[in-house]
Amino acid sequence: MSPERVTIVEKIMDANDQIAALNRARFDRAGVFAVNLMASPGAGKTTLILETIHRLAPRLRMGVIEGDTAPVTIDADKVTAAGMPAVQINTGGDCHLDGMMMSRGMDQLPLESLDLVIVENVGNLICPAAFNLGTHANVLIASIPEGDDKPYKYPNIYRGLQALIVSKTDLLPYIQFNMDYFLKGVEALNPGLVHFPVAALRGDGMDAWIQWLEAQVAAKKKA
Amino acid sequence: MHELSVTENILAIAEKHARKAGATRVTDIHIVIGQLSSIVDDSVQFYWDMISEGTLCTGAKLHFSRKPAQMHCRACQHTFTLIRGELIPCPECSSMDLRIVSGEEFFLDSIEIERDQPDQEP
Numbered sequence: 391m392s393p394e395r396v397t398i399v400e401k402i403m404d405a406n407d408q409i410a411a412l413n414r415a416r417f418d419r420a421g422v423f424a425v426n427l428m429a430s431p432g433a434g435k436t437t438l439i440l441e442t443i444h445r446l447a448p449r450l451r452m453g454v455i456e457g458d459t460a461p462v463t464i465d466a467d468k469v470t471a472a473g474m475p476a477v478q479i480n481t482g483g484d485c486h487l488d489g490m491m492m493s494r495g496m497d498q499l500p501l502e503s504l505d506l507v508i509v510e511n512v513g514n515l516i517c518p519a520a521f522n523l524g525t526h527a528n529v530l531i532a533s534i535p536e537g538d539d540k541p542y543k544y545p546n547i548y549r550g551l552q553a554l555i556v557s558k559t560d561l562l563p564y565i566q567f568n569m570d571y572f573l574k575g576v577e578a579l580n581p582g583l584v585h586f587p588v589a590a591l592r593g594d595g596m597d598a599w600i601q602w603l604e605a606q607v608a609a610k611k612k613a
Numbered sequence: 614m615h616e617l618s619v620t621e622n623i624l625a626i627a628e629k630h631a632r633k634a635g636a637t638r639v640t641d642i643h644i645v646i647g648q649l650s651s652i653v654d655d656s657v658q659f660y661w662d663m664i665s666e667g668t669l670c671t672g673a674k675l676h677f678s679r680k681p682a683q684m685h686c687r688a689c690q691h692t693f694t695l696i697r698g699e700l701i702p703c704p705e706c707s708s709m710d711l712r713i714v715s716g717e718e719f720f721l722d723s724i725e726i727e728r729d730q731p732d733q734e735p
Contacts, residue, residue, distance in 0.1 A: 393641070393725040396634050401720045402622050402644070486615055516651055517615035542700045546651050549713075575700060578709040 406521055409489030413496060413524025420501040423610040424509065425603070426523050428547060429531035431513030434557045434590055436465045438531060439508055441590045443472050445600050450505040450607060455479060455495040457487040457512045465510060475499055486517035489524060506607050515540070519547040527552035527606060534558045538568045541575030548579040553586065555599060560589035616656035623657070623675075624665055626721050631669045636726035639670040643725075647718035648682040648695060673724075682716025 456466040469476035477498045511518040588595035682695040688708035
């Protein structure tokens, strides 16, 4: 009995991609625009979400899916306190959200009565990049204290983005951060990527980000 | 460390195709990994040994074929290979106006299987 070779050529992430496509179709049917927000721990994901919700609350109905590696509801509690439905997904130690976890999170949100869903992915620059969730836009927050070399060291996450937020710009005077060098790396990985410098707590730059996001939501409603 | 989920996918795909082909055992699995796809072979192997036990793929050997990351410089049309995963400017003209040609592959290429051969004449 001699071994026999069977040709397969199947993408290893195919199963996740298929679930992500189903999630995308559900969002589309409900007319909801969904954002996958990624960043390293401490880049300011939750702060940005709270400030975004605060600004859009008068005009949009929003829901938040919070991915955390442990059953800690700190982030979800803050969103709920801001008056928005929030779902906590505990990844059970996993370093990322995947299509299936996302689908379970969506089950717990009143999608039909929402305009925008923001997903706060697990704080990590490597793993989330490998798993499609079915959201319409991948957005990365890169904070100034992380340094200007991050596009060069974590190229994968930059390649799949639809928008980039450069956060904590109020710290620029205190930190060695070469914006030209940073943006050159970004441009090489993702030509023409739209980026928003913000200092969320001070409000700097938030208007441009909010405008962009609202335009995406409006385009989804029309589609 | 998302290699556990990735390894589970490899097992699921291999088993699906092995069953379809009527295999009694999978002996070898060939995987193609682009340099830019941030997968650590050793970690996949580690999880593989744990999760493949008791399946058609028990004891199957994993073979990783690494595809280098090829970059094309839009400024001077030079094509070059990234030695590590890290992004570097064009070695010819130092431009960062680069396009990725290859290196993002990540797929299960083929499996080698054994099966009973009841049809075969002696």
